[in-house]
Amino acid sequence: MQTGRTAIEEFVQQKKFAVVGVSREPKKFGNYIYKELSGKGFGVIPVNPHMDKFDSHVCYRNLLEIPEKVDGAIVVVPPEQAEAVVRDASAAGIPRVWLQQGSESDSAISFCRDHGVEVVAGKCIMMFAPPVSSFHRVHRFVWNLFHRKSEG
Numbered sequence: 482m483q484t485g486r487t488a489i490e491e492f493v494q495q496k497k498f499a500v501v502g503v504s505r506e507p508k509k510f511g512n513y514i515y516k517e518l519s520g521k522g523f524g525v526i527p528v529n530p531h532m533d534k535f536d537s538h539v540c541y542r543n544l545l546e547i548p549e550k551v552d553g554a555i556v557v558v559p560p561e562q563a564e565a566v567v568r569d570a571s572a573a574g575i576p577r578v579w580l581q582q583g584s585e586s587d588s589a590i591s592f593c594r595d596h597g598v599e600v601v602a603g604k605c606i607m608m609f610a611p612p613v614s615s616f617h618r619v620h621r622f623v624w625n626l627f628h629r630k631s632e633g
Contacts, residue, residue: 488601492577493610495552497524499544499575501566502557502584503535510581511557518555518610526551544569553577555606556584563589571596579606 498518502511515536519525526549527535530542541547544554544566554570556563556578563580567589570578577599580589585602593600 488577488599489604489609491599492553492579492601493606495523495577497526497550497552499526499528499541499547499551499554500557501528501544501554502581503527503529503532503540505532509557514555514557514581514606517607521610521612523610528554544573544575547573551575553579555579555581556589557581558584560584560586560589564592567592567598567600571598577601579604581606 500511500515500518502509503515504511506512515525515527519536526547527538527540528542528544528547529535529540532540534540544551551573552575554566554575554577556566558566560583563584563586567578567580571592575598578589578593578601580586580600580602582603582605590600590602592598
């Protein structure tokens with residue numbers, strides 16, 4: 482799966498993200514993304530249909546309930562739920578979606594492309610959101626090495 486460098490760069494230049502898939506389970510990756518991006522100075526909004534609060538903030542049930550402008554949605558849900566999330570993103574006027582590794586589905590990606598939603602899929606946002614930690618720089622380098630090799 483190809484995702485353009487421009488789409489990645491534009492996504493991480495944004496300031497406010499909804500993180501769809503935060504959880505009551507502290508070790509879930511959606512929580513990690515939320516807390517890391519918040520710590521880097523990004524505005525983050527938690528989304529989970531089964532929670533009212535997350536990290537002392539209002540947790541919205543879906544993207545359509547968020548009352549403020551959101552620059553992008555980071556999706557950290559199972560692939561079978563991803564298409565519903567990207568449909569909500571489009572309906573809410575959210576122009577970009579990042580389908581975190583393990584969340585992407587062909588139907589979600591096709592929906593985004595067919596409906597003018599910029600999509601990044603199959604990559605970890607933490608490898609690109611500045612400032613990138615040394616661990617994630619190495620992770621990105623290794624991932625790119627193997628990704629290029631598998632395409633050749």
